[in-house]
Amino acid sequence: MKLVNPLTAIFHPPPTPGVLGVFGHLDAVLEAIRQLRKGGHSDFTVYSPVPRHELEDALDQPVSPVRMFTLIGGIAGCAIGAWLTLYMSYDWPIVLGGKPIGSIPPYVVIMFEMTVLFGALSTILGIAFNALFAARRLGTVAYDARFTNDKFGIFVPSESARQSQVESLLRGAGAEEVRRA
Amino acid sequence: MADTAPPRVTYDFVTRAIARTLGNPGMGYFALLTAAVALLGVGITCLLFLLRYGLGLAGYSHPVYWAVYITCFVFWVGIAHSGTLISAILFLFRSGWRTAVYRTAEAMTVFAVMTAGLFPLIHIGRQWYFYWLIPYPNERGLWPNFKSPLIWDEFAIGTYFTVSTVFLIMGLIPDIAAVRDLATGWRKKLYAITAVGWRGTNEQWRHYTRGYLYLAALATPLVLSVHSVVSWDFAMALVPGWHATLFAPYFVAGAIYSGVAMVITLLVPIRKLFHLEAIITIHHFENLAKLCLLTGLIVSMSYCTENFTAWFGGNPHERAAFWYRAFGPFWWASWTMNICNGLLPWLLWSKKVRTSVVALFVVSIFVNVGMWFERFVIIVVSLAGEPFERFANATYNPTWADWGIMAGSFGWFFMWFLLFVKNFPAVSISEVKEVLPAPRRGKAVAA
Numbered sequence: 278m279k280l281v282n283p284l285t286a287i288f289h290p291p292p293t294p295g296v297l298g299v300f301g302h303l304d305a306v307l308e309a310i311r312q313l314r315k316g317g318h319s320d321f322t323v324y325s326p327v328p329r330h331e332l333e334d335a336l337d338q339p340v341s342p343v344r345m346f347t348l349i350g351g352i353a354g355c356a357i358g359a360w361l362t363l364y365m366s367y368d369w370p371i372v373l374g375g376k377p378i379g380s381i382p383p384y385v386v387i388m389f390e391m392t393v394l395f396g397a398l399s400t401i402l403g404i405a406f407n408a409l410f411a412a413r414r415l416g417t418v419a420y421d422a423r424f425t426n427d428k429f430g431i432f433v434p435s436e437s438a439r440q441s442q443v444e445s446l447l448r449g450a451g452a453e454e455v456r457r458a
Numbered sequence: 459m460a461d462t463a464p465p466r467v468t469y470d471f472v473t474r475a476i477a478r479t480l481g482n483p484g485m486g487y488f489a490l491l492t493a494a495v496a497l498l499g500v501g502i503t504c505l506l507f508l509l510r511y512g513l514g515l516a517g518y519s520h521p522v523y524w525a526v527y528i529t530c531f532v533f534w535v536g537i538a539h540s541g542t543l544i545s546a547i548l549f550l551f552r553s554g555w556r557t558a559v560y561r562t563a564e565a566m567t568v569f570a571v572m573t574a575g576l577f578p579l580i581h582i583g584r585q586w587y588f589y590w591l592i593p594y595p596n597e598r599g600l601w602p603n604f605k606s607p608l609i610w611d612e613f614a615i616g617t618y619f620t621v622s623t624v625f626l627i628m629g630l631i632p633d634i635a636a637v638r639d640l641a642t643g644w645r646k647k648l649y650a651i652t653a654v655g656w657r658g659t660n661e662q663w664r665h666y667t668r669g670y671l672y673l674a675a676l677a678t679p680l681v682l683s684v685h686s687v688v689s690w691d692f693a694m695a696l697v698p699g700w701h702a703t704l705f706a707p708y709f710v711a712g713a714i715y716s717g718v719a720m721v722i723t724l725l726v727p728i729r730k731l732f733h734l735e736a737i738i739t740i741h742h743f744e745n746l747a748k749l750c751l752l753t754g755l756i757v758s759m760s761y762c763t764e765n766f767t768a769w770f771g772g773n774p775h776e777r778a779a780f781w782y783r784a785f786g787p788f789w790w791a792s793w794t795m796n797i798c799n800g801l802l803p804w805l806l807w808s809k810k811v812r813t814s815v816v817a818l819f820v821v822s823i824f825v826n827v828g829m830w831f832e833r834f835v836i837i838v839v840s841l842a843g844e845p846f847e848r849f850a851n852a853t854y855n856p857t858w859a860d861w862g863i864m865a866g867s868f869g870w871f872f873m874w875f876l877l878f879v880k881n882f883p884a885v886s887i888s889e890v891k892e893v894l895p896a897p898r899r900g901k902a903v904a905a
Contacts, residue, residue: 301897302897302898302899303896303897303898304898304899305899322659322660322661323659323660324657324658324659324660325658325660325663326469326473326636326658326888326891327469327888327889327891327892327896328663328666328667328888328892329892329896331896332660332663333664336660338660338664340668341664341665341667341668341669342665343665343668343669343672344668344672347669347672347676351676361593361604362604365593365601365602365604366601366604368595368599368601369595369599369600369601371600373603373605374605376605380605383604383605383610384604386610386613386614386683386687387604387609387610387613389679389683390610390613390614390616390617390680390683390687391613391617393617393621393676393677393679393680393683394616394617394620394621396672396676397620397621397624397625397673397676397677398620398624400669400672400673400676401624401628401669401673403665403669404628404665404666404669405654407661407665408661408662408664408665408666408669409654409655409656409662420657422639422640423639424639424657424658425473425632425635425636425638425639425656425657425658426469426470426473426636426639426640427468427469427470427473427897451899
């Protein structure tokens with residue numbers, strides 16, 4: 278019996294079967310997206326070298342949950358800043374400059390900086406978690422090196438029976454190149 | 459924003475032109491890098507002498523205990539500000555022209571904060587106790603004093619360094635992926651790891667663009683706060699010449715002014731060395747020059763306000779301090795500052811100057827010199843002329859160790875910057891493409 282490294286399933290999952298179309302023009306991609314959505318496809322992947330609002334509008338996806346990460350991180354940072362300054366002041370109360378032990382105005386500076394720090398770091402975590410690590414089927418769908426340069430692409434997961442139908446759809450929309458994966 | 463680039467610039471052209479900067483950079487680059495490392499060597503040598511013989515070598519004498527190192531600290535923190543201004547504030551304002559210059563400015567920000575961060579450590583004299591700055595109780599259980607602007611400063615600079623670094627890295631990810639897809643050999647492996655699996659899918663862009671927007675929104679008030687906090691290091695004290703409510707906006711404008719000047723100083727040679735004339739155009743330089751002119755005028759206005767308040771306020775100590783500044787033994791520093799920062803930027807009203815790369819380069823260097831002297835005048839001259847202790851006024855002069863360490867800081871900064879532009883895309887590939895017209899079937903874009 279052959280031993281299988283359990284990590285292989287996580288880091289090198291088997292490729293997803295489907296069709297990859299390479300497009301040279303933005304309007305062709307938009308046309309393909311429209312037709313795919315009309316044909317009932319929803320879990321296809323669109324590759325683009327730049328973020329374009331036209332693509333966003335055509336795909337009509339919900340707003341990214343990254344904003345919740347930013348909000349929670351910011352509030353947590355502000356609270357940590359308040360706790361840090363107030364706890365440390367009252368832990369050894371010592372009068373400085375004739376001011377109250379817990380003086381809020383100077384502590385606002387620390388609270389503000391901590392809000393920005395934690396907000397920014399949790400935004401990064403949010404992007405990493407959503408876009409890079411938790412993305413569905415990351416690394417299993419076909420890819421072409423030109424997608425970061427000047428080509429757009431669409432990968433449509435589909436079993437071999439339906440592949441020729443998807444192929445002709447992509448070609449009809451204006452794909453320069455279509456291949457099965 | 460299609461007018462920001464000539465029509466022959468296509469997606470493919472942009473990728474290849476910027477990826478080419480990672481190839482063999484030629485002799486000019488290595489000459490600059492050698493000069494930077496040599497300067498750093500001078501700085502390290504002086505620092506070793508300072509460690510061996512103590513802060514007496516820095517020429518400190520009563521009442522001047524904040525001098526060239528704090529001047530350099532404020533100078534470098536100031537330089538750092540325009541990077542985040544260009545990358546975050548102009549991003550929120552949707553200024554298309556920022557795309558060609560913001561990566562350079564952001565890298566400059568990160569390395570300038572790295573340089574600035576060294577100076578408080580050099581200044582404290584006993585560098586091996588640097589961890590005393592971290593908020594933890596000392597052996598008697600006493601916590602740091604959060605009412606002190608120096609503690610605020612530590613939080614502000616720490617946050618600024620962290621946030622500007624992650625902002626730079628975030629922006630780099632799609633570009634590293636673009637470079638990865640062109641590279642071969644060991645470079646491909648390196649960029650494959652650093653691109654962290656970026657492929658430009660709709661899911662990735664969806665989260666990335668949102669996150670980038672929030673990072674910009676967080677970085678915007680941060681830029682304005684950091685130099686305000688730095689200014690409070692001075693404004694919270696009672697020294698005449700420091701104790702002014704004007705300081706926060708005055709410092710922020712000055713920081714952006716010097717930072718934009720430094721961006722021009724850095725972009726001119728990079729554009730030439732890496733042949734990026736088609737991507738970084740005169741249009742970009744002109745916009746930077748306008749930004750420089752605007753902030754320069756705010757700075758000049760602040761000089762006038764400062765002097766007017768000293769006179770109109772009627773406080774004899776304040777008046778004496780400003781008289782000492784202009785006509786005391788340090789008159790040369792004040793007048794260098796006034797001429798370089800107040801007078802020279804008026805040249806930028808002329809379109810001829812704004813569109814001449816050589817003229818802009820010269821003006822930007824004068825602005826950098828002027829802004830260094832501004833911090834010197836504010837810090838050293840205010841302390842030296844402190845009217846409460848006229849009897850103690852010493853003639854302070856920077857020593858060879860001060861100049862050496864300052865030169866070393868320039869070497870340190872330029873070394874990191876040069877290594878960065880050689881190994882990572884110095885211009886944002888994906889964002890430059892963003893302001894280009896997208897290729898459409900209707901109207902073909904000529905290659």
